[in-house]
Amino acid sequence: MDENLSRGYCQLSSPQVTRKWKASGTRDHITPPRDPCSCVYLALVLAGAGFLLPYNSFITAVDYYQARYPGTTIIFDMSLTYIVVAFVSVIINNALIEALRMPVRITFGYIVSFVMLLVIALCDVLFQLFTPDVAYKITLGAVGVVAVGSTVQQSSFYGYTSMLPSRYTQAVMTGESLAGVMVSTNRILTKALLKDERLNTIIFFFISIGILLACFVVFHISRRSNFVKFYVTLCSGGGGDNREDRKKRTTSRPSYTEDVDLQDPGTGQRYGVLVIQSPTSPTQTNRAFQPEVETVPQLSHAPSLSTCHEEDCLTEAPEVSYSRTHNYKSHLSTLSGIKKGLLTRLEVSRSVWPYMLSIGLAYFVTLCLFPGIESEVVSCRLGTWMPVMMMAAFNVSDVIGKILASIPNEWSRARLVLCTFCRILLVPLLMLCATPRTHPVIPGEAWPIVLSLILGLSNGYFGSVPIILAPSHVPDEQREICGNIMTLSYSLGLTTGSAAAYLLDFWLGPMTTGDPCHVPVFNITSTSSPH
Numbered sequence: 094m095d096e097n098l099s100r101g102y103c104q105l106s107s108p109q110v111t112r113k114w115k116a117s118g119t120r121d122h123i124t125p126p127r128d129p130c131s132c133v134y135l136a137l138v139l140a141g142a143g144f145l146l147p148y149n150s151f152i153t154a155v156d157y158y159q160a161r162y163p164g165t166t167i168i169f170d171m172s173l174t175y176i177v178v179a180f181v182s183v184i185i186n187n188a189l190i191e192a193l194r195m196p197v198r199i200t201f202g203y204i205v206s207f208v209m210l211l212v213i214a215l216c217d218v219l220f221q222l223f224t225p226d227v228a229y230k231i232t233l234g235a236v237g238v239v240a241v242g243s244t245v246q247q248s249s250f251y252g253y254t255s256m257l258p259s260r261y262t263q264a265v266m267t268g269e270s271l272a273g274v275m276v277s278t279n280r281i282l283t284k285a286l287l288k289d290e291r292l293n294t295i296i297f298f299f300i301s302i303g304i305l306l307a308c309f310v311v312f313h314i315s316r317r318s319n320f321v322k323f324y325v326t327l328c329s330g331g332g333g334d335n336r337e338d339r340k341k342r343t344t345s346r347p348s349y350t351e352d353v354d355l356q357d358p359g360t361g362q363r364y365g366v367l368v369i370q371s372p373t374s375p376t377q378t379n380r381a382f383q384p385e386v387e388t389v390p391q392l393s394h395a396p397s398l399s400t401c402h403e404e405d406c407l408t409e410a411p412e413v414s415y416s417r418t419h420n421y422k423s424h425l426s427t428l429s430g431i432k433k434g435l436l437t438r439l440e441v442s443r444s445v446w447p448y449m450l451s452i453g454l455a456y457f458v459t460l461c462l463f464p465g466i467e468s469e470v471v472s473c474r475l476g477t478w479m480p481v482m483m484m485a486a487f488n489v490s491d492v493i494g495k496i497l498a499s500i501p502n503e504w505s506r507a508r509l510v511l512c513t514f515c516r517i518l519l520v521p522l523l524m525l526c527a528t529p530r531t532h533p534v535i536p537g538e539a540w541p542i543v544l545s546l547i548l549g550l551s552n553g554y555f556g557s558v559p560i561i562l563a564p565s566h567v568p569d570e571q572r573e574i575c576g577n578i579m580t581l582s583y584s585l586g587l588t589t590g591s592a593a594a595y596l597l598d599f600w601l602g603p604m605t606t607g608d609p610c611h612v613p614v615f616n617i618t619s620t621s622s623p624h
Contacts, residue, residue: 141268143308202246214298273488460590494553
């Protein structure tokens with residue numbers, strides 16, 4: 094936002110902020126506080142890792158869960174549960190935006206994740222208080238609850254960082270990518286240092302809980318820094334987080350769906366706020382982004398259509414008539430707004446459908462294979478290390494792919510769709526590394542890990558490029574809707590890919606509960622006995 098200060102992207106409508114500007118000089122010459130040693134930036138990187146860390150902790154402990162629930166589709170079930178619940182939580186979050194403030198929503202996500210990780214670590218891993226059947230359901234329930242908290246938290250973080258300079262939104266995105274790397278590193282270290290699988294899993298979960306607590310503390314400390322307070326005060330009109338001040342400000346300015354509103358005085362366009370109804374023209378844009386607050390007119394001062402006296406006109410009947418007419422017009426306005434919103438989305442979809450198809454295909458292929466099928470690849474040499482290494486390879490290469498996607502590159506629509514479609518070849522290749530379960534067509538450890546690296550690298554790249562390029566193909570007033578449509582395509586790809594993973598697992602055949610390498614323990618002991 095440093096470069097946007099002189100462009101007027103923040104509307105300074107509060108008298109308090111206006112006085113601050115006058116006291117400190119003109120807007121073009123104001124000097125915002127510095128971020129010493131990039132502390133706020135690093136805090137947001139850690140925060141971005143924090144809301145994806147709980148889910149990654151569940152799926153990365155794949156070796157423990159496969160031993161705890163042999164012959165089940167536990168990793169497939171975790172993936173589908175998280176994605177479906179997260180999709181529903183997006184709708185719930187739209188209602189919570191008005192009911193809860195941004196810091197409350199973020200804290201809610203931290204508390205939910207902390208409690209669920211602690212419950213699983215103590216009740217299921219440490220003490221094993223439940224039978225396997227009950228523990229299985231509790232684990233999936235915990236994943237679902239974590240999905241609710243993480244989804245609310247994620248959207249709130251992006252609303253929060255929209256008040257700060259653009260590089261701080263990038264910090265949260267970087268943290269998201271690093272979450273998988275951090276959890277994989279945690280799992281590799283705990284598994285390598287301790288041979289007892291139950292003990293190293295307990296330590297693994299408690300380290301994840303410790304990182305989560307660090308994210309919580311660092312976020313609230315950074316929120317109180319002068320750097321953050323400057324931009325939040327600038328964009329929120331000087332009200333801070335005090336609820337009474339927020340109520341007072343609503344009398345002089347309309348309330349929006351987020352805690353702040355970034356607005357260009359020249360065009361009336363607001364930034365960083367999710368708008369459900371998008372207009373189709375610049376004139377309508379100003380109306381949608383700057384809703385007028387309708388007030389009931391005072392009838393005593395209203396122009397009279399007849400020559401009646403004031404005391405004769407002030408009766409109950411005109412008020413009732415006005416109320417009915419007002420409600421009727423409100424319903425018509427709502428229906429008209431919904432119709433315009435649908436038509437606008439159809440118009441935007443026609444412009445960016447290749448990018449919608451690309452991002453949907455990218456995540457469909459990824460969720461077909463990760464984490465489900467990758468966890469089913471068997472290695473007689475690595476044993477339970479194999480799925481852990483496969484997921485680590487995916488997470489590291491995914492980060493590299495997202496970094497490469499930030500490099501400007503011109504992609505034609507046809508070439509982008511073609512390259513994304515070619516990723517489907519990874520599905521049969523990785524399937525051949527896992528089927529048949531006892532004697533895969535492509536044996537060994539090298540090829541599965543290489544294919545996992547390619548899957549992660551291409552997911553990071555082709556999962557980011559479409560959503561980066563799509564907004565440039567629509568008018569400025571439709572970019573918010575474009576982002577919503579791309580997110581919908583992304584969610585559909587995730588959901589359908591998770592469902593398709595079950596079909597691929599059915600293709601693999603029934604799971605084996607014994608040793609897939611055909612080296613049973615009783616054979617080893619019998620050969621060493623005198624008999």
